[in-house]
Amino acid sequence: MPWGLRRAWGRGIMPPMNSPSSSPRASVPAAQPTVYFDGACPVCRREIAYYQQQAGAEGLCWVDAAACTPEALGPDLARPQALARLHLRQADGRLIQGAAAFLHLWAALPRTARWARWALARPRLVALLDLAYEGFLRLRRLWRPPMKRDT
Numbered sequence: 001m002p003w004g005l006r007r008a009w010g011r012g013i014m015p016p017m018n019s020p021s022s023s024p025r026a027s028v029p030a031a032q033p034t035v036y037f038d039g040a041c042p043v044c045r046r047e048i049a050y051y052q053q054q055a056g057a058e059g060l061c062w063v064d065a066a067a068c069t070p071e072a073l074g075p076d077l078a079r080p081q082a083l084a085r086l087h088l089r090q091a092d093g094r095l096i097q098g099a100a101a102f103l104h105l106w107a108a109l110p111r112t113a114r115w116a117r118w119a120l121a122r123p124r125l126v127a128l129l130d131l132a133y134e135g136f137l138r139l140r141r142l143w144r145p146p147m148k149r150d151t
Helices: 042-052 079-084 098-107 110-121 123-140
Strands: 033-039 061-064 087-089 095-097
Touching: 033 042, 079 110, 095 098, 098 110, 098 123, 110 123
Parallel strands: 033 061
Antiparallel strands: 033 087, 087 095
8 A cells, every 4th residue: 555545553653633433444535635743742633633623624634653654654754854843745746844743734724724824825925934943943852752762
């Protein structure tokens, strides 16, 4: 099965928190955007849990990069990269990261979609938001446990 169709909870790939499915395997169409997040970071985990409870979250696939198989990340995303910052693979396969990934995530959620689309249309604002995100990532190192090496 191709990496984009592998959606097992036990491999770090999770349905949204409000998903009605109680099956250990959730079938997610390959055309859905995929969010890669660091589930070993307490702040990141809490923020993603908040997004997963929002309307529209069922339209995204959520992958915990700290717990998934390397295949679940895809051929162009290594685990250290995925753990270092938020990534989102768009439905067309393009991989985006950082503030742009957050904005695309927010654009998929009706509650924040209007603001996110407005921000995405302003490249200078996206660049400024990415600088702020870089600052957060420096602070995040203080409370995130050390990364495990992929074997």
